[in-house]
Amino acid sequence: MFEDDRTGQRTNGLIGFWAALGLAALLGGCANMNPQQPQQQPQPDTAATATPASDATGADASGAQQAASAPVTRVVTKTTYVRVRRGDTLARIAQKHSVSVKDLTAWNHLKPNGHLRAGQSIKLVSKLTITVQVAAPQAGGAAANSTANSAASRQVAAEVARHANSVALVWPAHGRVVEPFAAGSTRGIEIAGKAGDPVIAAADGKVMYAGTGLNEYGSLIIVQHNKDFLTAYSHNRRLLVKTGDTVHQGQQIAEMGSENNDRVAVLFEVRRDGKPVDPMPYLPSSPQG
Structure with missing residues (x-):
């Protein structure tokens, strides 16, 4: 009951x-x-919220920032889609895009030996490394994160705006x-x-x-x-x-x-x-x- x-x-x-x-x-x-x-x-x-430092003004401040700049990288997920052409197989698509058949089937919820149809949308997931310059030591972490987050947010926004067969x-x-x-x-x-x-x-x-x-x-x-x-x-x-x-x-x-x-x-x-x-x-x- x-x-x-x-x-x-x-x-x-x-x-x-x-x-x-x-x-x-x-x-x-x-x-x-x-x-x-x-x-x-x-x-x-x-x-984890950081407040970006104010932009420095004047030639001396600008020069100091440039001298202190250093590359910072961040890895974000990138999702793209490809259309199946007549005669395509999972193995052929995987080889063409340098991914494994196992990953392709997982991303698209397909069977390893499943048949594809022409025009079908196939999801590809990859890691995108973004490199940015840190302008100042005290604000470098915030500046790098802000730039990387902006790029990642744009990628998510693009994904949210499109139709998809799976997730x-x-x-x-x-x-x-x-x-x-x-x-x-x-x-x-x-x-x-x-x-x-x-x-x-x-x-x-x-x-x-x-x-x-x-x-x-x-x-x-x-x-x-x-x-x-x-x-x-x-x-x-x-x-x-x-x-x-x-x-x-x-x-x-x-x-x-x-x-x-x-x-x-x-x-x-x-x-x-x-x-x-x-x-x-x-x-x-x-x-x-």
Whole structure:
């Protein structure tokens, strides 16, 4: 009886949640959503925030900055897509783009011996190394991070604005799945843990909602990854991002909790074109995978 009541409450709560945010705005046109801010807007963690130093003026200051400049590199994820041509195979595409067939199948959720169709979009993921010059020792770290973050944010914005056939996710938390996906009753999976455990972004994206305005969810974060896929993370103890932030895969966005839940766990949802789908096919085989 408890499980039936709990499932019914979650189903009603989920229906109310998506209705409250506006299905057409959030799920039909995610890129243009501008949800109303809740009264209790969580504040981001500012421990790593740096304030860039003022620009130096005068020839002496400029010369000192140039003398102190040094190259700084940062690695960011780059995602591109290629169109399948007639006669293409996974092996041929992998060889042409210097990647492995194993990676191609993982990025696109394909079978190793699966057939491709002409015109199909294939996702390629690579690491992009950005080199910048640090202008001054005391502000160098902030300047380098600002430049690299700007480039990474532009890449994420481009991804969010395009349609995609899939999304490559990582586990949002390390823990045991205590409630699986069940179409029509649950809209995601629950991953258990300890209060304060990190909840991380499953993929690069833009935070479309971060707040506590929906009681059934407790503290909730919604991240849009492209025009077709978004993820949601709820029942958190503390939110570390705010609406409008750009987040990157593996970045901690919250602390696990039990807000409006009967156990410490994160409720993780994946939505495709507005419809809840089982997150498991989009995740590695295990939280460590």
